[in-house]
Structure formats: structure tokens, C-alpha cells
Amino acid sequence: MNSERLRHLVSASDLDAPAATRILDAAEAFFEVSRRPIRKVPTLRGKTVINCFFEASTRTRTSFELAGKRLGADVVNMAGSSSSTTKGETLKDTVATLDAMHADVIVVRHGASGAAHYVAQRSRAAVVNAGDGMHEHPTQALLDAFTIRKRVGRIDGLRVTIVGDIQHSRVARSNAILLTRLGASVCVAGPRTMLPCPADSLGVRAFDRLEPALEGADVVMMLRIQRERLGAALFPSLREYSKVYGLSTARLALAKPDAIVMHPGPMNRGVEISDEVADGPRSVVLDQVEAGVAVRMAVLYVCASEPEASLTDVTG
């Protein structure tokens, strides 16, 4: 068994199938912790986790904060707008400063692709990527995998369709990598202006129409139209996007009868997903949020442990 320690989690490709499965298995135990009367264990007592968010985020930051606190770590939040970066400090100096404070884990969210990698190379602390530009968001992929496994019972052999702005989505990239490694067959769909170029560069099938991509899907993952990241107009209007690529009850009928619907949030209701689908029985959006804390506890647990401690089985 691969016993190599996971030091940083920058990309979903840092995890091979056994390593990802170990994190998902550990997350099951942490899931149970979150449902206890006292939602706290002393595992990371005395460790320091610094949440370093240079980009707006509510659910990811809150989720990492709760994860750290439920493990007994000291969690410090540093928001980009309130930090020295607005006073002109470079990312390099910020990292050196945090490092000098003896952080054990630095959780980074940054608008620039590659920022987490940059920090990981310059820091003694373990670095967890909480989203870097248009690159990756590995803990989102892990929590999606966890939710699928919990709802469907497996990942291997499932057909997963990811819909939306694939090209600019770190969620789509990390999910395509991770779910493929775990044995799912992933395809993506969206307007051509939002598909990767060449279309198969993610290593998955791409469709420029929604309907053929939905046929036979076990999991439909809708992405948020990121209005803040769209400099130039990639489609005529939100109304037109919704008409062609929005997930309605009628369109969802093309997928398998028991297909589940996912969304990383926050949802643009009436744009990529209709109210009826978002609040319907097949939506697992809130399961994803609950899974987020458990999965991030598992990731912090692995990254903050000393070198010898990994999730390797004793027999492994």
C-alpha cells in the first residue's frame, strides 16, 4: 500500500485512488463526530491552522474553521482585505510571516491559479489549497466524492456529468481528476466558449449540448455561473444560458431515475438550476455542505500529523 505521506494538498492529482479512499474513510469517522452532542475531539490539540483567504468565501472558510476547531486546533482566520496585502505586502512575505508564527497548516484561497503551489514551496507548514483561481479546489472534489459515495453507495462505474463553465472552473477540474481516478466515467457539458480547448484536455468527454450529456447520468453536477470571473461576455445573456443549459425538472428526466443533483454553491437559482430541482428530493446540496466539514477534518488530520502519522493501515 502507498504509505507516502500527504504533506500538502494542492491538487486532486496529489491523491492516488488508495490515498483518496483513505481520506474518505477517515471522513466517515469525522462525520460521526459532527453529529455527537459534543462535536469536538482533542486530536489536533496544540496545533495551529491559519485560514488565509485572499478571495471572498463564506462556506469554504467556515467549513475549514469548523473542521479545525472540532479537531481541537487553534484556528486563525486571515481575510485578504484586512491583511497586509492591501498595504502592499507580497504573497511571499505574507507566507514567510505566517511561517515564522509556526503554523502547522496554512489553508489558502487565492484568486491566482498556482498560488497554493507557490505557498507550499515556500512554507514549512502543510498547505491545503482551498481554491486557487481557475486551477483547483481539491477539498471540494473530496467532499463531492464523499457525498456521492454516501448517497449512491459507490463511485466506481458511475456516470457523472458536470455542467457549466468548465474552462474557468476549479471545481470541475478537481472533480474530473479525482472522480476519474476513483473509477467514475466523467463527462462535461457547457457552451463551447466555456469548454476547455481542446475539448478533451481534461481527459473527459465534452458536450456542447446539455441533453446528450444528461442521458444515463447517475450524478449531475451543476456549476455556478461565476459572474465575477467573466470579464468578457462568453454568452449573450443569463436568460439565454438558463434556457439552453439550466437544469429543469424536464431535463433532469433524461438522467437515470435515481440520479442525484449536486451544486458546489452558492446557487444562482433560475440561472443554472431551477428552484424546483434545487429544492427537490434528488438535490444533495445540503449533504455536500455537511460532508464539507467532515472531509476537511480528515484532510487537516492527515496534513497536520507528524511525518510518521498517516492514514496507512497498520497492516498496510
Added chain:
Amino acid sequence: MQVVLDAEAVQRGLRRVAGQIVERSHGLSDVVLIGIRRGGEPIADALAHWLLELEGQTVPRGSVDITLYRDDTATALANPKIGPSQVPGSLQNKVVILCDDVVFTGRTVRAAIDALMDYGRPRRIELAALVERSGRELPIVPDYSVIKLDLEPEDRVEVLDDALGLRALVHSTGARSVVPSFI
């Protein structure tokens, strides 16, 4: 290798322990059996069986995983898989019989007690072990045990739970044989 408890001796001993539990608790109201994963689970199961036999009452059973409460999480050589704890309801005001196969350093029991406290405030926690061996590193003493063994630190106690039933063996480094003291 020496068999210190064969399947029959284990069950006979656990039946006695079950009787002592009933005696001390004046019945079985509020009694909950919790096995420490994973060696303690068959002990809790066997005690539940004997309690049913003695009192005609089914006692709630659960298990607790101590991985997250270990005092060596940071340096453990290879961290075993974390298993889910299954505690039947709140432990508020219950009498918890914590069950383990072997009590050695006492560190596992310490971790298990901490874990249990996160499920409520039990009225009392008692400790039942199949084998109570020497080598305690913490002030912990079982309330009930089937056998006491005075062993060298490097000796190893193995508890088997297979088709032949629960048995306890001692792997001793020296040639001497172990004299078990039945309680």
C-alpha cells in the same frame, strides 16, 4: 506460546463477571455496555449474552473508537484506520461498563474514558477486562476481570476470536510458564 484461557474458561469467567455487574449495580437499569474497538467488542457481546441469561434483560451495547483520543496521535508509527464509534443514545446518567480484552498500560482506557465523556456525563464508568496484565503506566484498575497475569514488559497477550471461540494466549520471550491467577 501458552493458552491461559481456553474458550470454556473465558465464558465461565465472563459469566461470573456478569453476575458481579448485576450485584454491584443492583440490577441492570441504566447499565450500558461499551466495547473499546475492536478487541473489546466481543467481550461486550459476551457480557450482554450472560446478562440476558442471568436477568432476562437486553442491555444496550455500543462501541467506542479511541484513535482520535490517543495521547500519541502526533507520533504514532502508523495510524490505524479510524473506525466509527457507535454509542446507543446519550450516556447522560448511565452506568457504563467499558469493556476491553486486555488492560496493559492503561492508556487505551484513558483515551476511551475521554471519548465517552463526549457523549454525555455518565453516572459511573466501570472497567471490565478479560485479561488484567501488569505494566500499568496510568492509575487505572479494572473493576472486573477474568484473569490477572504478572508478565514481563516484552511479553505479549493475544486474544483470539474465531470459530473456536474467545481464547487468550501469552507469547512469552522467556521459557518460563505463566501462572495465571484467577480472581
